[in-house]
Amino acid sequence: MTVTIKDVAKKAGVSASTVSRVIAEHPRISAETSRKVKAIMEELGYHPNLMAKSLVSRTTRTIAVILPKPAEELLLNFFFYELIRGVLAQLTRAGYDLLMAGGSNEQEELETVTRLVRGGRIDGLLLLYSRSSDPIITFLRKEKFPFALIGRSLDYEDVPSVDNDNVQAAYDATKHLIAQGQKRIGFVSGPTKLAMTQDRMNGYYKAMAEAGLPFKQSWVVEGEFLLESGYRAMASIMTQPEPPTALIVIDDVVAFGVLKGLAELGYRIPQDVAIVSFNNIALSELTMPPISSVDVGTYQLGYTASQMVLRMIQQEEITARQIIPHRLVVRESSLRTVSLA
Amino acid sequence: MTVTIKDVAKKAGVSASTVSRVIAEHPRISAETSRKVKAIMEELGYHPNLMAKSLVSRTTRTIAVILPKPAEELLLNFFFYELIRGVLAQLTRAGYDLLMAGGSNEQEELETVTRLVRGGRIDGLLLLYSRSSDPIITFLRKEKFPFALIGRSLDYEDVPSVDNDNVQAAYDATKHLIAQGQKRIGFVSGPTKLAMTQDRMNGYYKAMAEAGLPFKQSWVVEGEFLLESGYRAMASIMTQPEPPTALIVIDDVVAFGVLKGLAELGYRIPQDVAIVSFNNIALSELTMPPISSVDVGTYQLGYTASQMVLRMIQQEEITARQIIPHRLVVRESSLRTVSLA
DNA sequence: ATAATCTGTGCAAACGATTTACTTTTCTCG
DNA sequence: CGAGAAAAGTAAATCGTTTGCACAGATTAT
Numbered sequence: 001m002t003v004t005i006k007d008v009a010k011k012a013g014v015s016a017s018t019v020s021r022v023i024a025e026h027p028r029i030s031a032e033t034s035r036k037v038k039a040i041m042e043e044l045g046y047h048p049n050l051m052a053k054s055l056v057s058r059t060t061r062t063i064a065v066i067l068p069k070p071a072e073e074l075l076l077n078f079f080f081y082e083l084i085r086g087v088l089a090q091l092t093r094a095g096y097d098l099l100m101a102g103g104s105n106e107q108e109e110l111e112t113v114t115r116l117v118r119g120g121r122i123d124g125l126l127l128l129y130s131r132s133s134d135p136i137i138t139f140l141r142k143e144k145f146p147f148a149l150i151g152r153s154l155d156y157e158d159v160p161s162v163d164n165d166n167v168q169a170a171y172d173a174t175k176h177l178i179a180q181g182q183k184r185i186g187f188v189s190g191p192t193k194l195a196m197t198q199d200r201m202n203g204y205y206k207a208m209a210e211a212g213l214p215f216k217q218s219w220v221v222e223g224e225f226l227l228e229s230g231y232r233a234m235a236s237i238m239t240q241p242e243p244p245t246a247l248i249v250i251d252d253v254v255a256f257g258v259l260k261g262l263a264e265l266g267y268r269i270p271q272d273v274a275i276v277s278f279n280n281i282a283l284s285e286l287t288m289p290p291i292s293s294v295d296v297g298t299y300q301l302g303y304t305a306s307q308m309v310l311r312m313i314q315q316e317e318i319t320a321r322q323i324i325p326h327r328l329v330v331r332e333s334s335l336r337t338v339s340l341a
Numbered sequence: 342m343t344v345t346i347k348d349v350a351k352k353a354g355v356s357a358s359t360v361s362r363v364i365a366e367h368p369r370i371s372a373e374t375s376r377k378v379k380a381i382m383e384e385l386g387y388h389p390n391l392m393a394k395s396l397v398s399r400t401t402r403t404i405a406v407i408l409p410k411p412a413e414e415l416l417l418n419f420f421f422y423e424l425i426r427g428v429l430a431q432l433t434r435a436g437y438d439l440l441m442a443g444g445s446n447e448q449e450e451l452e453t454v455t456r457l458v459r460g461g462r463i464d465g466l467l468l469l470y471s472r473s474s475d476p477i478i479t480f481l482r483k484e485k486f487p488f489a490l491i492g493r494s495l496d497y498e499d500v501p502s503v504d505n506d507n508v509q510a511a512y513d514a515t516k517h518l519i520a521q522g523q524k525r526i527g528f529v530s531g532p533t534k535l536a537m538t539q540d541r542m543n544g545y546y547k548a549m550a551e552a553g554l555p556f557k558q559s560w561v562v563e564g565e566f567l568l569e570s571g572y573r574a575m576a577s578i579m580t581q582p583e584p585p586t587a588l589i590v591i592d593d594v595v596a597f598g599v600l601k602g603l604a605e606l607g608y609r610i611p612q613d614v615a616i617v618s619f620n621n622i623a624l625s626e627l628t629m630p631p632i633s634s635v636d637v638g639t640y641q642l643g644y645t646a647s648q649m650v651l652r653m654i655q656q657e658e659i660t661a662r663q664i665i666p667h668r669l670v671v672r673e674s675s676l677r678t679v680s681l682a
Numbered sequence: 683a684t685a686a687t688c689t690g691t692g693c694a695a696a697c698g699a700t701t702t703a704c705t706t707t708t709c710t711c712g
Numbered sequence: 713c714g715a716g717a718a719a720a721g722t723a724a725a726t727c728g729t730t731t732g733c734a735c736a737g738a739t740t741a742t
Contacts, residue, residue: 393728
């Protein structure tokens with residue numbers, strides 16, 4: 001049925017080993033034989049069976065990405081495509097394939113990982129998130145299996161991971177507002193159990209403290225990565241006697257809610273309230289007004305994390321924690337003086 | 342190193358075949374042996390080598406999704422995550438894995454597909470888009486390889502595919518505006534080479550004709566799936582002597598641009614101009630005002646398309662063209678009389 | 683009682699490559 | 713010219729499973 005290496009060998013009048021070596025560009029093959037065999041391969045439309053190859057080489061040229069279960073996916077919704085493109089770009093370059101897997105709960109996820117790793121189906125793994133005391137990470141470390149984490153592990157310092165400097169990013173964002181003359185700056189935050197949230201909060205605190213600006217606890221609101229979260233936060237933050245005149249928002253989607261909430265309360269942006277948020281998803285520039293946002297380099301995160309895994313597979317030394325530079329993209333929402341069309 | 346079926350066999354005092362049969366739940370294995378072997382497997386942490394399994398069974402329990410190259414991805418940006426979740430849900434249920442592949446150009450894409458198919462790495466394939474006279478589709482048909490298309494092929498009627506009834510969807514959207522008392526209805530369209538665009542235009546024409554409403558060619562503008570496209574369309578549509586009082590927009594992202602353009606021209610929504618768009622991405626309800634949009638069932642598209650491929654793999658009969666129901670989600674942007682908060 | 687069927691298991695041959703260890707052929711050069 | 717080295721290629725083992733066939737012992741039918 002399908003054409004095998006033996007078919008090629010027979011037709012070319014050589015042994016299977018020779019064909020194999022032609023494919024591998026083994027030096028001990030004469031130019032003539034190589035040419036001849038290649039011609040036959042072409043003619044027969046031969047493609048090596050990847051399973052057989054993997055079986056003997058104990059290598060699959062495949063790495064897997066584990067998708068978070070639904071409950072933890074919120075943030076990913078808008079990142080995902082960019083991230084995967086970055087991952088795929090790197091893997092394709094290196095001749096690797098990408099396997100995507102997940103599970104509907106923690107237990108299933110771990111089972112999937114076990115099956116893939118122990119079953120020899122993949123050479124490396126990429127985790128898109130970290131939860132504290134993650135059994136998957138524990139398992140992978142025990143197996144000494146090549147993997148990298150996008151984000152930061154709360155449990156171990158030395159987990160190979162690619163992340164942003166979220167402290168600095170929030171610091172920069174806050175500084176930007178301060179440079180615009182803002183003094184009363186609030187923070188619409190996310191779930192504090194996430195390293196990302198904690199880091200951004202700290203950057204904000206740091207900038208405020210450095211500038212000697214007072215801040216009230218009532219200007220800071222925890223929430224989730226949901227539109228509603230930002231919307232509701234406005235009701236509590238902006239209705240107090242002395243509300244902030246500027247807000248740092250943990251994520252663009254949350255910022256959309258903030259925009260909505262502010263509009264309903266009659267605040268103009270940026271004249272009454274200036275806004276800076278994070279992640280710079282494609283829609284940040286489409287709102288009215290466009291939102292200033294810290295670009296975290298989503299594509300780069302995927303690209304670099306994959307590269308890290310590939311390096312580990314090649315037994316190369318890696319730096320356990322790699323930082324992707326961020327970049328504050330300033331748009332109308334944070335500018336003190338703007339000329340509106 | 343890794344524990345194989347032989348290790349299990351030896352420790353259990355049986356042959357490798359017996360262990361294999363225990364795993365396969367072969368009927369001719371005694372309950373006692375089965376219990377014993379399973380215990381040993383557990384103890385040793387045995388997981389079958391998937392490559393060896395695939396080699397002999399000529400089956401991989403993997404299907405691939407081919408990612409469009411960057412130039413054609415625009416639309417996918419917001420769909421992608423939902424779509425993949427649908428795909429993954431179906432595949433996980435059936436015990437299949439998902440491989441993701443792509444290429445930076447058409448040639449590379451075809452090579453990837455050839456390598457995967459001929460190399461026996463996958464059992465089925467999912468295409469997320471259709472271009473006319475797609476060499477990949479040609480190849481897959483020739484190989485009689487199980488695959489399904491999300492969308493509609495412009496070349497062949499009988500390509501297994503999962504799609505919306507876009508004609509009906511646009512018809513419904515237009516009817517809704519008409520029911521709101523709208524008479525001057527325009528259409529902000531997409532690239533006409535796409536089946537999706539053509540279908541939606543036709544639905545719009547049909548509803549207009551049926552209602553006996555006049556329409557001007559100047560109320561219809563072609564564009565792309567970009568924010569700018571909708572923004573620019575406003576400058577041409579809304580500045581003419583008798584502009585439409587309602588607009589059908591090909592896609593939510595384009596609608597965001599429309600919103601922006603209308604705001605700059607001083608139109609209020611929906612009082613001055615009503616809007617309905619398509620795809621109902623997560624952000625449609627976050628705009629000011631929230632946009633009425635036709636939900637196309639993105640998750641379902643992925644879920645059903647995967648199911649179709651799985652059926653083909655099982656040699657089951659399938660209906661070549663499956664339609665996912667759409668649903669018009671009415672929000673403020675299209676309501677004639679609204680009480681704004 | 684004996685033949686026929688059933689049960690439970692083992693042996694060995696695939697599956698389609700790679701790779702080690704040889705064998706044969708061709709050079710090179712004293 | 714012939715020995716030894718280098719070059720080119722082959723045969724066979726191997727990777728970890730599955731599975732058709734054989735076979736022994738237990739069970740059932742005649």
